[in-house]
Amino acid sequence: MIDPKLLADHNLTAEEYERIIRLIGREPNLTELGIFSLMWSEHCSYKSSKVHLQKFPTKGENVIQGPGENAGVIDIGDGLAVVFKIESHNHPSYIEPFQGAATGVGGILRDIFTMGARPIALLDSLRFGPLENPRNRAIMEGVVAGISSYGNSIGVPTVGGEVYFQECYSNNPLVNVLCLGVAQKSKLFFAKAEGVGNPVLYVGSKTGRDGIHGATMASAEFGKETEQKRPNVQVGDPFKEKLLLEACLEVMDKNLIIGIQDMGAAGLTCSTSEMAAKSGTGIAIDLDLVPQREEGMAPYEIMLSESQERMLIVAKKENVAEVQRIFAKWDLDAVKVGEVTAGGKLRVTFRDQVVVDLPVEAIVNLCPSYRRPARKPAYLKSLQALELPPFPSDLNSVLLQILSSPTIADKEWIYRQYDHMVQINTVLLPGADAAVLRIKGDKKCLAVTVDGNSLYTYLDPRTGGKIAIAEACRNLACVGARPIGLSNCLNFGNPEKPDVMWQFKEVIEGMAEACRVFSIPVTGGNVSFYNDTEGVSVYPTPVLGVVGLIGDISRMVSPGFKSEGDVVVLFGEDRGELGGSEYLRSVFKLERGQPPAIDLEREKRVQGLCLEAISRGLIRSAHDISEGGLAVCAAEGCYLGPGKIGCILDLGNSFREDALLFGETQSRIIVSLPSSNLAALMALAKESGVEAAPIGQCGGRSLIIRCADREIINLPVEICQRAWKNAIPRLFSLF
Amino acid sequence: MKFGIVVFPGSNCDDDTLFVLQKVLRQEAIFLWHKDHDLGRVDCVLLPGGFSYGDYLRAGAIAKFSPLMQEVGEFAERGGLVLGICNGFQVLLELGLLPGAMLRNKSLKFLCQHVHLRVENAATAFTHRARPGQILRIPIAHFDGNYYAPAEALSELEAGNQVVFRYVDENGETTEAANVNGSAANIGGLINARGNVLGMMPHPERASEAILGSLDGRLIFESLILWR
Numbered sequence: 004m005i006d007p008k009l010l011a012d013h014n015l016t017a018e019e020y021e022r023i024i025r026l027i028g029r030e031p032n033l034t035e036l037g038i039f040s041l042m043w044s045e046h047c048s049y050k051s052s053k054v055h056l057q058k059f060p061t062k063g064e065n066v067i068q069g070p071g072e073n074a075g076v077i078d079i080g081d082g083l084a085v086v087f088k089i090e091s092h093n094h095p096s097y098i099e100p101f102q103g104a105a106t107g108v109g110g111i112l113r114d115i116f117t118m119g120a121r122p123i124a125l126l127d128s129l130r131f132g133p134l135e136n137p138r139n140r141a142i143m144e145g146v147v148a149g150i151s152s153y154g155n156s157i158g159v160p161t162v163g164g165e166v167y168f169q170e171c172y173s174n175n176p177l178v179n180v181l182c183l184g185v186a187q188k189s190k191l192f193f194a195k196a197e198g199v200g201n202p203v204l205y206v207g208s209k210t211g212r213d214g215i216h217g218a219t220m221a222s223a224e225f226g227k228e229t230e231q232k233r234p235n236v237q238v239g240d241p242f243k244e245k246l247l248l249e250a251c252l253e254v255m256d257k258n259l260i261i262g263i264q265d266m267g268a269a270g271l272t273c274s275t276s277e278m279a280a281k282s283g284t285g286i287a288i289d290l291d292l293v294p295q296r297e298e299g300m301a302p303y304e305i306m307l308s309e310s311q312e313r314m315l316i317v318a319k320k321e322n323v324a325e326v327q328r329i330f331a332k333w334d335l336d337a338v339k340v341g342e343v344t345a346g347g348k349l350r351v352t353f354r355d356q357v358v359v360d361l362p363v364e365a366i367v368n369l370c371p372s373y374r375r376p377a378r379k380p381a382y383l384k385s386l387q388a389l390e391l392p393p394f395p396s397d398l399n400s401v402l403l404q405i406l407s408s409p410t411i412a413d414k415e416w417i418y419r420q421y422d423h424m425v426q427i428n429t430v431l432l433p434g435a436d437a438a439v440l441r442i443k444g445d446k447k448c449l450a451v452t453v454d455g456n457s458l459y460t461y462l463d464p465r466t467g468g469k470i471a472i473a474e475a476c477r478n479l480a481c482v483g484a485r486p487i488g489l490s491n492c493l494n495f496g497n498p499e500k501p502d503v504m505w506q507f508k509e510v511i512e513g514m515a516e517a518c519r520v521f522s523i524p525v526t527g528g529n530v531s532f533y534n535d536t537e538g539v540s541v542y543p544t545p546v547l548g549v550v551g552l553i554g555d556i557s558r559m560v561s562p563g564f565k566s567e568g569d570v571v572v573l574f575g576e577d578r579g580e581l582g583g584s585e586y587l588r589s590v591f592k593l594e595r596g597q598p599p600a601i602d603l604e605r606e607k608r609v610q611g612l613c614l615e616a617i618s619r620g621l622i623r624s625a626h627d628i629s630e631g632g633l634a635v636c637a638a639e640g641c642y643l644g645p646g647k648i649g650c651i652l653d654l655g656n657s658f659r660e661d662a663l664l665f666g667e668t669q670s671r672i673i674v675s676l677p678s679s680n681l682a683a684l685m686a687l688a689k690e691s692g693v694e695a696a697p698i699g700q701c702g703g704r705s706l707i708i709r710c711a712d713r714e715i716i717n718l719p720v721e722i723c724q725r726a727w728k729n730a731i732p733r734l735f736s737l738f
Numbered sequence: 739m740k741f742g743i744v745v746f747p748g749s750n751c752d753d754d755t756l757f758v759l760q761k762v763l764r765q766e767a768i769f770l771w772h773k774d775h776d777l778g779r780v781d782c783v784l785l786p787g788g789f790s791y792g793d794y795l796r797a798g799a800i801a802k803f804s805p806l807m808q809e810v811g812e813f814a815e816r817g818g819l820v821l822g823i824c825n826g827f828q829v830l831l832e833l834g835l836l837p838g839a840m841l842r843n844k845s846l847k848f849l850c851q852h853v854h855l856r857v858e859n860a861a862t863a864f865t866h867r868a869r870p871g872q873i874l875r876i877p878i879a880h881f882d883g884n885y886y887a888p889a890e891a892l893s894e895l896e897a898g899n900q901v902v903f904r905y906v907d908e909n910g911e912t913t914e915a916a917n918v919n920g921s922a923a924n925i926g927g928l929i930n931a932r933g934n935v936l937g938m939m940p941h942p943e944r945a946s947e948a949i950l951g952s953l954d955g956r957l958i959f960e961s962l963i964l965w966r
């Protein structure tokens with residue numbers, strides 16, 4: 004009997020339950036209730052976000068597949084397509100950092116190879132609480148080890164990412180993983196269950212009791228008892244997934260199958276019902292045929308299990324034996340568990356009894372969609388008010404302090420635990436503005452970045468949303484790549500709170516506007532709500548994964564200064580903005596003010612100039628000004644270069660000195676070039692309508708910054724580098 | 739010279755090695771499937787990097803029992819050239835074709851980075867294209883590369899000139915800091931007494947193209963190609 008407590012345990016409201024009864028014309032049994040609870044969970048149904056997600060532009064001439072599949076697909080010419088997606092694994096990573104993060108990697112990898120693409124790169128966007136807290140260090144160690152164990156073993160390089168440390172993530176870390184794959188355009192596969200009578204094959208690991216209700220767990224707030232949910236977190240087996248990857252790509256390469264979907268969140272339930280719903284068919288499966296790891300599993304458990312490394316395949320009838328032969332070669336079973344049917348029903352039998360008989364349309368597409376109330380938070384006004392703190396006397400030590408703030412500091416401690424070179428495509432190693440991967444046998448390269456400054460979105464969601472897109476594209480422009488597609492992971496608090504819903508709506512509208520200005524299609528992503536612990540929400544954290552294309556690999560640029568005597572030129576115009584800056588945050592513990600303003604048209608011109616200057620071969624380095632401002636950008640330019648060359652810059656005196664050095668005014672890039680190219684660059688800048696000013700020269704062993712002839716920074720490059728490089732290792736060895 | 743690259747379940751540098759041999763160095767190279775019993779008349783067997791069988795037991799411990807390893811053992815016994823890279827080195831240790839064992843890195847963390855290697859013995863089939871003492875820059879990527887052997891075995895290796903590569907700093911010094919994984923005597927690669935089986939932790943296939951930042955790895959493949 005289904006009572007209110009059972010409904011509450013399944014995270015379904017009374018109204019939702021009534022809707023279920025109306026749709027199926029009777030009361031569901033317990034297994035059916037479990038199915039609805041998963042498929043109508045926020046995580047699977049996007050019921051609170053759908054109305055807003057529709058605002059994203061999703062079309063473009065090169066878009067082969069937009070949102071709605073396992074991953075987005077973009078045509079990159081020469082018969083090739085890139086397949087990519089970013090996804091969160093936040094809740095599991097808090098409960099069990101190692102396995103939570105590892106299975107996050109496993110899940111996103113499956114999303115990519117399900118489509119027929121070989122995964123060639125992983126990037127992670129991570130958010131932790133401050134490292135001074137031992138618990139946050141333990142979470143970070145676990146997450147990094149989990150990512151490393153899975154990615155390294157399966158042989159997909161983790162080539163980049165970003166990490167921020169803020170108090171709001173102490174009890175709710177964020178783990179977002181992007182995977183990028185490359186496929187032959189003619190060999191893409193989709194989640195289809197076509198052809199009545201075609202066999203449904205179950206491949207990969209056996210089904211166990213792990214992960215039951217993972218998707219519902221990710222759709223609720225955390226309280227004190229959350230740690231008891233550990234059994235809900237799945238355990239990853241990267242070796243099994245490697246076999247699955249090779250076997251799946253082989254059957255796809257031989258064109259033996261019709262459709263395929265991975266069993267991720269909501270497992271067998273989601274894959275069967277979604278594949279059928281997409282094709283207007285039904286699926287009948289017999290649970291007695293499903294390979295099981297444990298004895299005595301009930302239909303409810305088998306249908307809801309989230310055991311990892313499993314796939315569902317609809318094969319062509321005549322090819323079953325060949326598919327099974329290939330899976331056997333990789334020591335995997337491919338078991339026929341059912342077939343495609345007419346009539347649009349998911350029909351599940353267990354010991355000769357029908358245990359589920361539901362219309363797939365109701366499960367997949369008829370979940371209610373909510374336009375939840377949104378209200379501008381009252382705290383915002385006072386938060387945006389900023390009284391600048393007194394001016395620090397020693398700007399050298401302030402710069403060193405910012406360079407050693409974990410958010411700015413070198414992340415080598417993390418990325419050297421990741422195999423970032425396997426597959427031998429990584430031409431720009433971690434630490435640059437974007438990761439760059441060659442495509443073997445082609446002149447073209449792919450660039451990828453993940454980005455998202457949540458302090459900006461917290462202080463002004465709409466502006467923050469625009470900046471997130473602008474900055475991600477700017478990072479690509481700095482290596483010479485034109486953005487071609489975007490996937491986003493939207494990490495927010497409880498959507499039932501009007502404050503959170505307002506942040507969500509504003510961020511999306513800001514992002515959507517920026518996407519239109521830059522003509523970038525959004526090809527997919529994921530929404531992670533309920534990032535609240537004990538009632539406190541994380542900052543609204545959109546994380547963007549943007550993929551770009553470099554037409555000619557010989558025209559790639561990196562952030563470090565290359566040569567003594569090169570001229571340093573600043574693109575863009577300073578407005579001396581300190582609100583929401585890393586400077587105020589790390590030096591004064593202030594997370595307030597108005598984030599920097601953004602003019603999207605100006606941004607587009609600046610990026611266009613940078614791309615043109617690179618493609619004409621005028622500049623030798625480019626690095627965007629972001630957290631930490633111009634001073635951090637210049638310091639990085641010095642020590643990221645091969646010779647660790649210093650530079651002497653003069654910034655004028657239009658603003659107070661700390662604003663000149665550490666302000667985060669957008670749409671700015673620092674480039675360096677041989678003086679012989681300066682005239683051509685300045686002419687190009689003028690033509691592009693972009694302010695460009697020579698501000699100094701590379702040379703010497705020190706970073707020297709003047710402000711209208713008065714020296715305000717003078718530090719040996721080596722000292723800057725040491726502060727930046729040692730900060731994170733020191734935090735792990737001190738305690 | 740015809741190369742055969744053994745593919746174990748979980749190998750993940752097999753494609754990379756094949757690419758370098760076929761496309762970069764224009765050599766004949768084929769994959770050898772671990773379940774077969776046929777070496778395909780190759781002149782050199784390569785055991786590539788990766789996580790054979792997931793490395794859930796000791797790294798390389800299960801791969802040792804792959805059917806093809808019988809033929810690889812016989813091939814080595816006949817004096818055939820065998821190169822084990824990273825996981826392949828670990829497999830060679832498990833097979834007993836090379837002495838010693840691998841422990842976890844001293845940091846207890848996986849390490850992926852470029853290292854400097856000094857060529858200690860340039861009179862082998864795998865290194866004769868290098869100068870004695872030449873410093874090579876080649877990346878490592880492993881969790882268990884902390885080479886261990888008992889003191890007597892180590893002195894035997896040294897006496898027989900079997901230590902082929904040592905981890906050094908950029909000036910060629912065997913410092914403790916340069917010994918990133920904590921290996922005994924900074925050992926990064928060693929050869930059997932007969933001189934036909936070499937194991938090394940660094941990945942030469944990742945340092946064989948200018949676009950990837952180093953060409954030093956080619957010396958090893960080129961040595962093999964030009965051997966006799």
